Amino acid sequence: MLADRLHGAALHLMRGIRQADRRLGVGPARLSALSVLLSGPKTLSELAEAEQVSAATISRIGAGLIRTGLARRVPNPSDGRSARLEMTAAGRRLISRGRRARVARLEAAVRQLTPEDRKALASAIDALERAAWEVLKSRRGG
Amino acid sequence: MLADRLHGAALHLMRGIRQADRRLGVGPARLSALSVLLSGPKTLSELAEAEQVSAATISRIGAGLIRTGLARRVPNPSDGRSARLEMTAAGRRLISRGRRARVARLEAAVRQLTPEDRKALASAIDALERAAWEVLKSRRGG
DNA sequence: GCAAGATAATTAGCATTGCTAAGTATATGC
DNA sequence: GCATATACTTAGCAATGCTAATTATCTTGC
Numbered sequence: 168m169l170a171d172r173l174h175g176a177a178l179h180l181m182r183g184i185r186q187a188d189r190r191l192g193v194g195p196a197r198l199s200a201l202s203v204l205l206s207g208p209k210t211l212s213e214l215a216e217a218e219q220v221s222a223a224t225i226s227r228i229g230a231g232l233i234r235t236g237l238a239r240r241v242p243n244p245s246d247g248r249s250a251r252l253e254m255t256a257a258g259r260r261l262i263s264r265g266r267r268a269r270v271a272r273l274e275a276a277v278r279q280l281t282p283e284d285r286k287a288l289a290s291a292i293d294a295l296e297r298a299a300w301e302v303l304k305s306r307r308g309g
Numbered sequence: 310m311l312a313d314r315l316h317g318a319a320l321h322l323m324r325g326i327r328q329a330d331r332r333l334g335v336g337p338a339r340l341s342a343l344s345v346l347l348s349g350p351k352t353l354s355e356l357a358e359a360e361q362v363s364a365a366t367i368s369r370i371g372a373g374l375i376r377t378g379l380a381r382r383v384p385n386p387s388d389g390r391s392a393r394l395e396m397t398a399a400g401r402r403l404i405s406r407g408r409r410a411r412v413a414r415l416e417a418a419v420r421q422l423t424p425e426d427r428k429a430l431a432s433a434i435d436a437l438e439r440a441a442w443e444v445l446k447s448r449r450g451g
Numbered sequence: 452g453c454a455a456g457a458t459a460a461t462t463a464g465c466a467t468t469g470c471t472a473a474g475t476a477t478a479t480g481c
Numbered sequence: 482g483c484a485t486a487t488a489c490t491t492a493g494c495a496a497t498g499c500t501a502a503t504t505a506t507c508t509t510g511c
Contacts, residue, residue, distance in 0.1 A: 189499095222489065301421045367460095368461055390507070
């Protein structure tokens with residue numbers, strides 16, 4: 168039952184958050200890929216692995232990010248086949264804006280909870296992150 | 310920060326789960342709408358509200374469910390404009406199958422956690438569900 | 452009872468996002 | 482240096498989201 172309830176809660180969370188993201192004018196896939204670039208430039212292969220999508224899909228998402236000026240292409244001197252994507256200043260600004268909106272919405276929601284609920288959430292967040300990671304990791308087997 | 314981490318965890322959870330759902334051969338939107346019908350027949354308007362999508366989108370999702378035999382149309386005697394969607398036996402079987410796969414994956418992930426993590430998760434699940442609902446509810450304002 | 456407006460759903464047209472399959476360019480291994 | 486592997490791109494399909502415009506039906510006001 169815990170598993171089922173986790174799923175439902177995650178679904179609702181994402182749906183509410185997606186509503187906030189919509190007004191950024193950038194689709195969810197691009198937004199998510201862009202946020203991966205926060206931790207530094209990444210090859211398309213690395214992005215595809217992080218986002219768990221096919222090479223074809225990440226290629227198009229990358230093309231979209233470049234076309235809209237949110238990322239740029241950086242050639243790899245040691246391998247002419249691959250190139251890395253790097254955030255532009257505009258990309259960084261957009262991610263900041265989106266993050267502020269998301270956090271504002273989530274914090275407003277968390278404020279509606281009782282202090283006990285907040286306490287329970289705070290002490291479970293580490294476990295929740297680890298659980299989420301386990302689910303993601305298990306993709307190939309399950 | 311809690312807000313941000315909640316978001317990241319929910320994102321990873323959903324991404325992992327979606328991989329499991331893929332092998333059902335039914336897209337996520339249809340799957341989610343179909344699961345709403347578990348609690349009984351619903352008008353398209355009710356479905357749109359539950360799924361937080363436009364009337365146009367739910368109309369097409371409903372058409373897909375009917376075309377693939379997962380739901381059927383039930384006329385409303387008191388209002389000729391509207392009709393309700395009702396799950397078929399095939400729809401119910403599909404949802405059961407998907408749910409089993411999802412739960413299996415999530416339970417496998419939860420088993421990887423330490424007992425302390427599991428305990429923390431279990432005692433936070435109520436709070437998490439309430440938080441998710443608050444986020445979803447806030448859609449119009451934020 | 453009938454015209455005017457509201458409401459439920461559909462259709463058309465567009466963009467995004469996912470896939471697989473096929474193609475191109477570059478690296479690597481024998 | 483030729484065969485194979487790897488990184489990415491392109492093309493084509495389906496699903497999903499939107500807005501705008503249409504259709505059918507219901508409700509209101511007279």
